[in-house]
Every structure is written in C-alpha cells, then in structure tokens.
Ligand SMILES: Nc1ncnc2c1ncn2[C@@H]1O[C@H](COP(=O)(O)OP(=O)(O)OP(=O)(O)O)[C@@H](O)[C@H]1O
C-alpha cells in the first residue's frame with residue numbers, strides 16, 4: 718500500500734474511562750461524523766497526570782469496557798497504546814510515540830472546554846500545539862480559557878451536543894444501588910453489572 722493510500726486523520730480521545738459512558742460516545746461519534754477525522758481512538762490512560770488512582774479499575778478492565786462500547790462502530794476504536802509507556806502518562810510523550818509508530822497518520826486531539834482551561838499546565842503544551850490540531854467541544858464548567866487559545870489556528874471549537882454525565886457520578890450511583898443503565902452503552906452496563914464493578 719502506498720503512503721498516500723494509508724493516510725488517515727485520527728482523533729485521539731484520552732481518558733481514564735472508569736467507566737466509559739454515553740457522554741464520551743456521543744462526542745466521539747459526533748467528531749467521526751461531522752469532522753475531517755477518519756477515526757476516533759479512545760486512548761485508555763493508566764495514570765492521568767492530574768488524577769489519583771482511587772477507585773480505579775485495572776487497565777485491562779477499563780480497556781475491555783471501551784472495547785465493548787465501540788464494537789459496533791467502524792470509526793471508533795479502543796487503544797491501549799499508553800499501557801507500555803512511563804507513568805504518569807504525559808500526552809506529549811504518547812503523541813511522539815504514535816507519530817513514530819504510524820508515520821502516515823495525522824493525529825489530532827479531542828478535548829472538552831474544561832480541559833482547555835488547564836491546558837497551559839500540561840507538559841510541553843506548546844509542542845503539542847505546534848504539531849497537532851485540537852478539537853474542543855463545549856462543557857458546562859467554571860473558569861476561563863486563556864485568550865491566546867481562543868483564536869489559535871490549531872484550536873477548533875466544535876458544536877457537539879452537551880451531556881453532563883461523569884464517570885464519578887456513575888460510580889457513586891452504582892455504590893448507592895441506583896439504576897445507571899441509560900447512562901452506559903448496554904454491553905458496558907451488562908459487563909459491569911455481571912462483574913459487580915463499583916458496588917462497594
Ligand atoms: N459527559 C461528558 N461529555 C463530554 N466529555 C466528557 C464527559 N465526561 C467526561 N468527559 C471528558 O472525557 C475525557 C475522558 O474522561 P474521563 O475518563 O476523565 O471521564 P470522567 O467522566 O470525567 O471521569 P471521572 O468522573 O472519573 O473524573 C476527559 O477529557 C473529560 O473531560
């Protein structure tokens with residue numbers, strides 16, 4: 718296959734996905750359908766630089782949930798690329814690794830408006846911005862975005878649906894014995910119910 722034929726624009730959606738929920742899926746599917754991305758990869762992060770490991774399921778269990786959530790989609794894929802990289806997982810390092818592994822692909826980042834507000838604290842954020850497009854979707858959150866990010870040529874604000882659900886909310890609801898079935902893709906709900914995840 719020639720280099721031209723193997724070109725793909727891949728949107729990277731990083732997260733702990735503990736568990737993946739319909740808020741994540743709606744955003745990823747929106748990007749795959751309404752942007753120039755050919756695929757969206759859910760990159761399951763073993764250790765996010767700003768998060769503690771409290772109540773975190775094991776990497777492979779979180780990956781399994783992403784696998785089950787995306788099985789029926791041709792454009793959405795799970796990625797375990799960070800499992801073998803040093804922790805905490807800095808996005809700039811993962812991008813460098815991916816660029817070397819897939820020289821014909823173009824990688825863009827997908828992030829919520831909330832993450833853009835703290836983006837200036839990410840490791841080598843300026844290097845990320847020099848080399849990658851960032852697609853920012855709306856979130857309901859406080860704080861302000863740095864003005865230099867508001868009209869940056871690499872940063873694209875997209876008009877995706879806003880669904881304010883979080884994995885924290887889902888974990889707490891399960892612990893309280895609530896029904897969370899509509900908040901999760903059905904195969905994910907079935908898996909975590911069978912495995913008794915987050916019940917205590
Ligand atoms: N409902 C949602 N809609 C859009 N984006 C979301 C939603 N929930 C989380 N995200 C974003 O998706 C990315 C990965 O999410 P993450 O796995 O951290 O989920 P989370 O629901 O925020 O988790 P937690 O509640 O455990 O902190 C993060 O950038 C996060 O801001």
Ligand SMILES: O=C(O)c1ccc[n+]([C@@H]2O[C@H](COP(=O)([O-])O)[C@@H](O)[C@H]2O)c1
Pocket residue numbers: 731732733762765766767768806807808809832838839840
């Ligand atoms: O590279 C960094 O410095 C960096 C700092 C904070 C977050 N990230 C990435 O952003 C993803 C979402 O972050 P969070 O904290 O909202 O789950 C997380 O999984 C990391 O891959 C990356």
